[in-house]
Amino acid sequence: xxxxxxxxxxxxxxxxxxxxxxxxxxxxxxxxxxxxxxxxxxxxxxxxxxxxxxxxxxxxxxxxxxxxxxxxxxxxxxxxxxxxxxxxxxxxxxxxxxxxxxxxxxxxxxxxxxxxxxxxxxxxxxxxxxxxxxxxxxx
Amino acid sequence: xxxxxxxxxxxxxxxxxxxxxxxxxxxxxxxxxxxxxxxxxxxxxxxxxxxxxxxxxxxxxxxxxxxxxxxxxxxxxxxxxxxxxxxxxxxxxxxxxxxxxxxxxxxxxxxxxxxxxxxxxxxxxxxxxxxxxxxxxxx
Amino acid sequence: xxxxxxxxxxxxxxxxxxxxxxxxxxxxxxxxxxxxxxxxxxxxxxxxxxxxxxxxxxxxxxxxxxxxxxxxxxxxxxxxxxxxxxxxxxxxxxxxxxxxxxxxxxxxxxxxxxxxxxxxxxxxxxxxxxxxxxxxxxx
Amino acid sequence: xxxxxxxxxxxxxxxxxxxxxxxxxxxxxxxxxxxxxxxxxxxxxxxxxxxxxxxxxxxxxxxxxxxxxxxxxxxxxxxxxxxxxxxxxxxxxxxxxxxxxxxxxxxxxxxxxxxxxxxxxxxxxxxxxxxxxxxxxxx
Numbered sequence: 001x002x003x004x005x006x007x008x009x010x011x012x013x014x015x016x017x018x019x020x021x022x023x024x025x026x027x028x029x030x031x032x033x034x035x036x037x038x039x040x041x042x043x044x045x046x047x048x049x050x051x052x053x054x055x056x057x058x059x060x061x062x063x064x065x066x067x068x069x070x071x072x073x074x075x076x077x078x079x080x081x082x083x084x085x086x087x088x089x090x091x092x093x094x095x096x097x098x099x100x101x102x103x104x105x106x107x108x109x110x111x112x113x114x115x116x117x118x119x120x121x122x123x124x125x126x127x128x129x130x131x132x133x134x135x136x137x138x139x
Numbered sequence: 140x141x142x143x144x145x146x147x148x149x150x151x152x153x154x155x156x157x158x159x160x161x162x163x164x165x166x167x168x169x170x171x172x173x174x175x176x177x178x179x180x181x182x183x184x185x186x187x188x189x190x191x192x193x194x195x196x197x198x199x200x201x202x203x204x205x206x207x208x209x210x211x212x213x214x215x216x217x218x219x220x221x222x223x224x225x226x227x228x229x230x231x232x233x234x235x236x237x238x239x240x241x242x243x244x245x246x247x248x249x250x251x252x253x254x255x256x257x258x259x260x261x262x263x264x265x266x267x268x269x270x271x272x273x274x275x276x277x278x
Numbered sequence: 279x280x281x282x283x284x285x286x287x288x289x290x291x292x293x294x295x296x297x298x299x300x301x302x303x304x305x306x307x308x309x310x311x312x313x314x315x316x317x318x319x320x321x322x323x324x325x326x327x328x329x330x331x332x333x334x335x336x337x338x339x340x341x342x343x344x345x346x347x348x349x350x351x352x353x354x355x356x357x358x359x360x361x362x363x364x365x366x367x368x369x370x371x372x373x374x375x376x377x378x379x380x381x382x383x384x385x386x387x388x389x390x391x392x393x394x395x396x397x398x399x400x401x402x403x404x405x406x407x408x409x410x411x412x413x414x415x416x417x
Numbered sequence: 418x419x420x421x422x423x424x425x426x427x428x429x430x431x432x433x434x435x436x437x438x439x440x441x442x443x444x445x446x447x448x449x450x451x452x453x454x455x456x457x458x459x460x461x462x463x464x465x466x467x468x469x470x471x472x473x474x475x476x477x478x479x480x481x482x483x484x485x486x487x488x489x490x491x492x493x494x495x496x497x498x499x500x501x502x503x504x505x506x507x508x509x510x511x512x513x514x515x516x517x518x519x520x521x522x523x524x525x526x527x528x529x530x531x532x533x534x535x536x537x538x539x540x541x542x543x544x545x546x547x548x549x550x551x552x553x554x555x556x
Contacts, residue, residue, distance in 0.1 A: 017187055048156055054220045055198035062193055081193045082389060083361050083411055085224045085502035087530050087548060089523040105534075105546055106506040110388055111360060111413065113504050115532075115546065117522075129522055129532065129548060131504060133361055133411070135389065221528060222500050222550055224363035226391050226409060228384040244395075244407055245367040249527055250499060250552065252365050254393075254407065256383075268383055268393065270365060270407060272500055272550070274528065295465055326434055332479055332498045337472035359471045363502045 001032055004074040010067045013075050025063050028099075030071045037064035038121070039098040050094040057098065057118055058086055061130035064100035065114040069134055072107055079112070079134040086130040093120035098127070110136055140171055143213040149206045152214050164202050167238075169210045176203035177260070178237040189233040196237065196257055197225055200269035203239035204253040208273055211246055218251070218273040225269040232259035237266070249275055279310055282352040288345045291353050303341050306377075308349045315342035316399070317376040328372040335376065335396055336364055339408035342378035343392045347412055350385055357390070357412040364408040371398035376405070388414055418449055421491040427484045430492050442480050445516075447488045454481035455538070456515040467511040474515065474535055475503055478547035481517035482531040486551055489524055496529070496551045503547040510537035515544070527553055 005013065007027045014022040024045075028036045037060065039045065045056035062081060069079055092098060102116035111133055118128040144152065146166045153161040163184075167175045176199065178184065184195035201220060208218055231237060241255035250272055257267040283291065285305045292300040302323075306314045315338065317323065323334035340359060347357055370376060380394035389411055396406040422430065424444045431439040441462075446453045454477065456462065462473035479498060486496055509515060519533035528550055535545040 020183065020185075044159065046159075053198075054201055054223070055194055058197045058223075059192075059194035081227055083224075083226050084193070084197075085222075085363055085548065087222050087522075087550065088220055089525075089530050105504075105543055108506075113506050113546070126522055129530070131502065131546060131548065133504065224409065224502055226383075226411065228386075228391050244365075244404055247367075252367050252407070265383055268391070268409060270363065270409065272365065298461065298463075322437065324437075331476075332501070333472055333476035336475045336501075337470075340471055359505055361502075361504050362471070362475075363500075365500050366498055 001072065003030065003032065003071050005071045006030060009075075010071060013070065014067075021063070025060070027067050030068070033103060035064060035068040035071060035102050037067060037100045039100070041097050052092045052098055054088055057088065057092075057128050058084070058130070060098055060100050061086065061102070061116045061118060061128070062132065064102045064116050065130075065132045066134070068102045068104050068114055069107070069112050072104060073136065078137045081132055082135045083133040084130060086128060088128050090125060090127045092127045093123060096123070097121040112136055140211065142169065142171065142210050144210045145169060148214075149210060152209065153206075160198075160202070164199070166206050169207070172242060174203060174207040174210060174241050176206060176239045176241075178239070180236050191231045191237055193227055196227065196231075196267050197223070197269070199237055199239050200225065200241070200255045200257060200267070201271065203241045203255050204269075204271045205273070207241045207243050207253055208246070208251050211243065212275065217276045220271055221274045222272040223269060225267060227267050229264060229266045231266045232262060235262070236260040251275055279350065281308065281310065281349050283349045284308060287353075288349060291348065292345075299337075299341070303338070305345050308346070311381060313342060313346040313349060313380050315345060315378045317378070319375050330370045330376055332366055335366065335370075335406050336362070336408070338376055338378050339364065339380070339394045339396060339406070340410065342380045342394050343408070343410045344412070346380045346382050346392055347385070347390050350382060351414065356415045359410055360413045361411040362408060364406060366406050368403060368405045370405045371401060374401070375399040390414055418489065420447065420449065420488050422488045423447060426492075427488060430487065431484075438476075438480070442477070444484050447485070450520060452481060452485040452488060452519050454484060454517045456517070458514050469509045469515055471505055474505070474509075474545050475501070475547070477515055477517050478503065478519070478533045478535060478545070479549065481519045481533050482547070482549045483551070485519045485521050485531055486524070486529050489521065490553065495554045498549055499552045500550040501547060503545060505545050507542060507544045509544045510540060513540070514538040529553055
């Protein structure tokens with residue numbers, strides 16, 4: 001499998017097509033098996049007590065998985081999330097960025113399935129896991 | 140069952156404890172069976188094309204379900220979401236607020252389960268459905 | 279909306295196309311909004327202690343939701359489950375059949391989404407909730 | 418981490434405590450990171466066309482994840498599944514056993530989260546993925 005978009009191309013795509021949120025995320029690495037993306041945690045992502053909110057983790061997983069799919073099908077697609085399941089397992093470390101590691105499990109004609117583990121930057125144990133299904137529009 | 144918090148109490152709680160997001164949401168009604176909450180859709184919730192983003196819908200469901208649980212156990216609890224499953228079914232109508240209708244299915248000693256349907260304001264068919272589990276801390 | 283299959287037609291379809299399991303299930307009612315199906319609980323569905331197993335509840339939800347979709351699109355379809363999320367909330371009552379009440383939330387061109395609540399026969403509170411996505415094959 | 422039950426102990430436990438289903442499953446390997454279990458596919462697990470049914474895959478994931486948790490906490494626990502999310506991604510190969518590979522992501526005081534990938538025996542790509550939450554009873 002040849003990737004159609006590398007990390008630079010994905011970051012450029014986020015900046016051009018998702019300017020409202022692009023600054024918050026960085027695709028760090030992408031290869032045939034894994035995409036890694038970072039959420040640059042800011043005040044707006046925090047809950048009282050200083051931990052990252054559930055919706056901010058969901059948004060990171062959604063963006064990372066979207067990028068992992070685009071890395072394989074290219075920027076033309078209007079893929080949309082149709083289903084997501086997320087488990088929040090541990091409290092993220094305060095004052096740390098979050099890192100999502102994701103993996104595409106199926107890339108079909110109409111549906112793609114991928115999963116992500118989310119870590120506090122530098123942490124060994126995942127704070128959340130997420131699986132998502134994307135609907136891929138007909139060409 | 141007597142509710143421990145009504146809509147006014149829940150809105151006041153959001154303002155005091157979640158000042159970063161409180162202005163975006165309004166608990167409209169709450170009774171023994173259903174809580175209704177509104178997301179006042181703003182530019183920050185939109186995706187290119189003008190529809191509300193998936194993470195914004197997730198955040199609405201999370202907040203509405205959290206409030207539905209608090210309406211029954213009161214504001215003292217540090218309930219946290221442990222699991223969420225969401226289906227995005229239709230494109231939200233552009234320029235419309237979103238309305239979440241949620242229902243508590245189980246309120247146990249350590250776990251609560253609730254579900255929400257999300258509608259574009261005035262729409263007849265749900266744009267998303269979500270179920271969530273909350274962990275309730277020991278007293 | 280006109281239903282394409284009523285309860286009798288669905289039960290006949292189960293007997294002809296799913297002979298291995300058909301005797302365990304009965305579609306009791308179906309109308310525009312809700313399908314009700316029964317699992318005739320037998321020894322094979324039980325866990326030690328006498329309660330119905332999780333997989334038996336999953337199988338009931340899967341069958342009931344499948345029938346609810348077929349009631350609308352007819353028996354020709356090779357619809358397949360692509361995703362399921364299930365919450366087990368209470369222990370089913372011993373020695374009681376299970377009843378699934380399900381509702382189709384979306385019937386699209388390629389995906390259908392439906393949900394089910396499962397009760398012990400005669401019980402007021404759901405023992406499980408389930409949502410499923412089906413992929414509908416092109417005609 | 419020291420395992421409290423190895424593959425032999427888990428298989429013996431299944432035979433003594435789940436005699437109705439034990440013959441269908443075999444725990445093949447278990448170590449600190451991964452448990453592998455086999456479903457010996459029989460007629461009763463098949464759908465028309467000869468592929469393994471969704472509920473049979475669900476049951477395999479449930480059993481494998483249950484064993485993975487018991488391998489760490491021992492046979493005393495009455496752990497129960499509280500939530501499951503499963504994606505059916507590919508049609509299992511006809512006439513092949515199914516293999517579940519599972520991994521415990523969190524083993525907390527009251528909740529455990531684990532995930533499983535399911536393969537047709539000898540297949541390279543997963544036919545299903547599943548994540549489950551178990552509630553662990555207080556000692």
